[in-house]
Amino acid sequence: MHALHLFIFTRRPRPSSSHVFCWKSDVSSSYGSTLRYKNVERMKPIGKHSLLGASGEISDFQEILRYLDELILYDNMWDDGNSLGPKEVHNYLTRVMYNRRNKFNPLWNSLVLGGVKNGQKYLGTVSMIGVNFEDNHVATGFGNHLARPILRQEWHENLSFEDGVRLLEKCMRVLLYRDRSAINKLQIAKITEEGMTISQPYSLKTYWEFSAFENPTQGAVGSW
Amino acid sequence: MDLNMHLNAPHSMGTTIIGVTYNGGVVLGADSRTSTGMYVANRASDKITQLTDNVYVCRSGSAADSQVVSDYVRYFLHQHTIQLGQPATVKVAAYLVRLLSYNNKNILETGLIVGGWDKYEGGKIYGIPLGGTLIEQPFAIGGSGSSYLYGFFDQAWKEGMTKDEAEQLVVKAVSLAIARDGASGGVVCTVVINLEGVTRNFYPGDKLQLWHEELEPQNSLLDILNSPSPEPMNI
Secondary structure, eight states: OOOOOEEEEEEOOSSSSSOEEEEEEEOOEEETTEEEESOOOOEEEETTTEEEEEEEOHHHHHHHHHHHHHHHHHHHHHOSSOOOOHHHHHHHHHHHHHHHHHTTOOOOEEEEEEEEETTEEEEEEEOTTOOEEEOSEEEOTHHHHHHHHHHHHHOOTTOOHHHHHHHHHHHHHHHHHHOTTOOSOEEEEEEETTEEEEOOOBOOOOOOOOHHHHSTTTTSTTOO | OOHHHHHHSOOEEOOOEEEEEETTEEEEEEOOOEEETTEEEESSOOOEEESSSSEEEEEEEEHHHHHHHHHHHHHHHHHHHHHHSSOOOHHHHHHHHHHHHHHTTTTOOEEEEEEEEETTTEEEEEEEOTTOOOEEESEEEESGGGGGTHHHHHHHOOSSOOHHHHHHHHHHHHHHHHHHOTTOOSOEEEEEEETTEEEEEEEOGGGSOOOTTOOOOOSOHHHHHHSSSSOOOOO
């Protein structure tokens, strides 16, 4: 089983009325305690309006992408000018996850689904047991414990894209320091009414030069 | 481990398997040990199995599970090739393996590496670990022996190797894994697949490079004693 963590958040830029989303996830996939794969894309666009991110078992995530492919295909085949937005896709995923949970055969993922449609922004999450909700910022795995407290303090309605990226990077750096399954290679996705872009993987600088780090057990030899 | 375990344990290929792309094709490599419990049931197994003329699979984990999966995939690919009228692509072969692995994830215990060459994408390697994730990689390692090779490949792998560099890398890697993994051993088999076709190579255990604390094999102690030098130790 591959354990991952993913982290998303949302806000909108001050001047314009269009809504912008900002997401981050790292590109790793673990196998037990081994950081086995270091180039796994865990965020994927769904249809025209949404982005799906996942943590957990990658084979199940790949299967979910297949289900969504079919969903979007049938939606396009109607050819009626309508298209499934993030709210609808989130609902579909919730049903899938919950029904599998009822059969005691869950898809072992935590999912985050967000997007912008007709100027309306949406961000929701579904767990492997079907728990689902929307919020201004969501995270999976360790992100829930380490990132959301930061976001609760520092997120506000009028963040610019640049501030958003900096805030996310602040959270990802903490996760890098404190989550064993994290690696220093991440992607950020930006979603607006016009479309979405997912960045190439990149790395963050980390800081280790605290003087207390240099001789940590000086005052208490033998301690950790 | 009791006697029962050794005699009746399922055949497992602990194994070291590797698949590596190079500029022009792929090289697949594996050891040759199949064990039941602590007993080596087969010291000369062939773990690199043909699926089509241009696609092969490296098998690890349960011997039975990996054999039956390859047999099904070979059967499906054979029919697919007839319908298609041309050789199957590596991607399709890998996807069929993934389908069986994922849909039977509760029953199967096998990790596979699919590698081959087709005219559309050239040489490709796909890893399909336990669980049925399908992941395309420039190189893949699998089996119990692979634990010892993550660091080695982090250091030794580079993009755009030649065929000989790639093959030497694979042989060295399997040989290093055999040195440390009890479930891997025997000979190193490699299969090179490219535009020109398929080549099988065989590297017997006693012809591999010696590693730390391994000694040069001798016919007998008597040869050592009777040789002019060095002299036996005097303490």
